[in-house]
Amino acid sequence: MKKLPIIALICIAAAVIIFMSAADDMSTYATFAQAESSQTTVRVAGELAKDKPIEYNPEKNPNFFSFYVRDAEGQEEKVVLLAAKPQDFEMSEQIVVTGEMKDGQFLANDMLMKCPSKYKDEEVFIKGNS
């Protein structure tokens, strides 16, 4: 009996199954409105609303950090991240949070920040200015 065709068949079947099941791990970037309606884990990309309060009070709770994010549609929501506040958070240009809407706030379990490139300004490299 020829084994190669069988192996090929198994491989294709495995590939299809993996492909189908891996689709569950993925999602599209959502807006807060979509997160609210879907009630599942989604990723929201947006920017930090710098005029709204950024709350991190480690003496009260070192694992509670909240801030406001403005999504692509311009909707602003409070995001709660149960972790310490990352370095340079205030400087971030773009924020991607993964999590779900719960009781009117976005409960995030992961966050990615994109910070501006550090050394763009002239002042930085003129002697004596730093």
Added chain:
Amino acid sequence: MDEIQYVNEHLTAGAIGRAAVVLAFVCAILSLVSGIFATQAQRKGEANQGWQRMLGTSYGIMGLSIVGIIVLLLTMMTNHWYEFQYVQQHVNDELPFRYVFTAFWEGQEGSFLLWLFWNSVLGGVIWFTAGRWRAPVLTIIASVQVVLLSMLLGVYLPFGENFRLGSSPFLLLREVMDIPIFNQADYVDLIEGTGLNPLLQNYWMIIHPPTLFLGFASTVVPFAYAVAALWIKDHKGWLTPVLRWSLFSGGILGIGILMGGAWAYEALNFGGYWAWDPVENTSLVPWLLIVAGIHTNLVAKSTGYSIKATYIFYLLGFVAVLYSSFLTRSGVLGETSVHAFTEMGLENQLLFLVVSFFLMGLVFLALRWTQIPKKEKEEAASSREFWMFLGSLVLLFSGGMILASTSLPVINKVSDFFELGMDHLTINEPVAHYNKYQLWVGVFMGMFTATAQYFRWKGRSVAAGSSQKLLIRMGVSILVSFLLTVVTFNALATAGWQFAVLAFAAYFAVFSNIDYLFTSKLALWQRIGSVAAHVGFGTMLIGILFSGLNQHQISKNTFAMDGLLGEEQIGKNVLIVKGLPMVINGYEVTYLSDSLDGNRRDYHIQYRELSKDGVIGNEFVLSPYALYTNDFAKVASMNPDTKHYWDHDVFTHITGLPPGAQSADLAKAFEDSLDYKRFPLAIGASTETEKHRLTLLEVNEQPTHPDYEPEPGDLALGLKVKLERLDFDTVQYAEPVVVLRENLVYSFPTQINPFSARIQVPEDAFSARFGAENKLDYRDATLKPGETVTVDDYTFRFDKFDGEAQHTNYKREEGDVAVNAKLSVLKDGAVVADMNPLFYIRNNEPGQVKDFDVKHGLHARLAKIDPATGSALVAVAVSDPAENVLLPIELAENASRSDWVVLEATVFPGINLFWIGTIMMLAGLLIAMGFRIAEKRKLIPAYELKVDTSNQVASPNLTSRPEPVG
């Protein structure tokens, strides 16, 4: 407008550098062309010495030019020639010499140069060792060099909108930026470098990049052999020489990746050695493909099966390296990766690099596909080769899955480009996603690795003995593995059945290979590499299981959450206050102290392991640190520290600091937010707020304060105060200080952390203490020695002039004429004070230094002297005595305490199994390579099994190994 004639630029060096790039580029093209002719001549059986010589010479010059470029650029960097953009961006004056190399390969151009350098070295080795494969293989490598060197050309081509070919590392800063400082001819003296990213200032970063790049670069050799073999239609002859190279590649690339993991574990704070970051993934995929290729290569070499598969794996391995560099350098990964390079406008060229070499492999393979020898009869399912082939397929699957998931950003970009209107996809939880699938890759690989060792090799069992014995040994191996799996499974914190399966596969791989080591009749050198690699692989899996599943947070504070959140959301961070031991999860953790060393602040954290009945076990201090930027404006990175035990590691890093320690901005914001209230107090007097009672104890005119360094001429005032809490019976003492130095006031407040209070002395404490000059009512009098003037209860008597002219607030200068008036002050007939006001003439200008007596509130000035009559014009005044003066003190009761850190502490059990296993696996590859090279050089006998039909065990003579020659 006139051209500015800049001074102090090293234009000659820049010009030499650019010329060297062009020279190398031209030589690379030359060696490519001459290589093609040499190979074609070789194929026709014609003489090709001329072409060969040209190939060798041009390749050599190219290599030397590349070395020259590197030396030149390193020279520029060590000499801080900041007029060059690459130098300015990657070093600064403070950077230690050993990190100049790290800075060199931090940037894209430097890393391309490193890659080019290794390619040149590898090509040199090929030139001297590859025999008849020399011309075709070197030709393919030269073609890679042509494309890579084009990345450094930095020339504009006249088509399209200023299409730029490459980016030169020798660009001047003023050619890149247009900023006002370049209007100054001497701008070179005014600028400094921005320096190396503090995260990269770690010793792993000195050796990790060159090793990794050697690994990346070396994948070109199997690729080049594959294309060469297809080209000259020698589909079998290449299988032996290429194996040495792919073993080298697998070993070095693996070590390079592992070093990256070690760096991440030691210097980064995500807590682990692997994060499934795109940059990690895309360097792992080529390794998987090369390892798959090694296995099919072995099969093909001994049986003639799997030649096509070997071609495919080696071709794809190198293309995967190119694709990896495209992903990490083009900026396409953007938001999904932390350590991708910034964009440099080379996306199109990088894409060209990937596509052209992919097509090169594809076209050659397609043209020769039908000519590649294959076996009509299929491999038997009971043969080892069959299972090795299946194993390679699993590796291919693994690489494919990782690559597909990592490439989502690319797929999104492609969809945008063609306006397909697809939604942008992203993986929600990358780590879980990759682990879920790669777990099964581990299972299959472990099982195949184990079972293959019991199967027949090339049509007959190498493992000695009858099949019955074989089954018994296999049974024992399975049994031992099963028992250990049960033990392991019970020890694992997370009980998923799939982890038990993985543990079994891993143990089975380890034991079957150990069994194979002792029972195989093959020469030791032939199995040692394979056994080390496979035992290492199994050990690595067990290490991953333990350190991954059983890692736990010491810092997990289960009391912190008030039912609001689920179990899995309880945070990993805990706040500890200096000097207050905190018992958490079996450890007593104490923040002992912190110390500043250069621009890093170390936090010394003591850990004491506690057993259930409170007995103290291991005790150690870890010092994670915050690294500040060079200007100390803020924390640049928080670096972890790890305590290593043989069976577990304790890893800790700081996740949060008080604002004062974080950045200058936050420290100022904190200071501004304080709500100071002012309390004027006499010595010994008290006042009460809602929370505290504040008492002024005494005044200290020689005060000390941790931040204050006294200098001569300072006027300093320290107020010793006592602060009591009203609700508790606790007392704290403090001595805030205010200093007047050359007309500037410096304040040194004192933080009372237990009360969240901060106390400072305002500036007007000086006038309160020493009397405000404008409120004094001076009385003038011209006195001869012995004469007096009386103010209130005090009589001032002028005794004499004193030419010594000394006073604490007077600093004599050259040419001064100065004199003291000695006064005695009497009250009720008794002398209570001596005063020495001073008068001086400096540069024809008169000046005076007043004298005062704080205790009684006496003030005296010497306004004029009359040498003719020997009389002095003095001005005297009397103010409140010290005990009646109210001194202002400012108290803020909202000053959050500043003596804490937030930290995360993690225990990694069994992490050493991961390191040991991985090192063993990679060492196995290199050992195998070493023996293959020895075999080639006839240091050990070439081992060629004859296809055995008589079912007898071939027994190569193990004992009579000839002594190595030379």
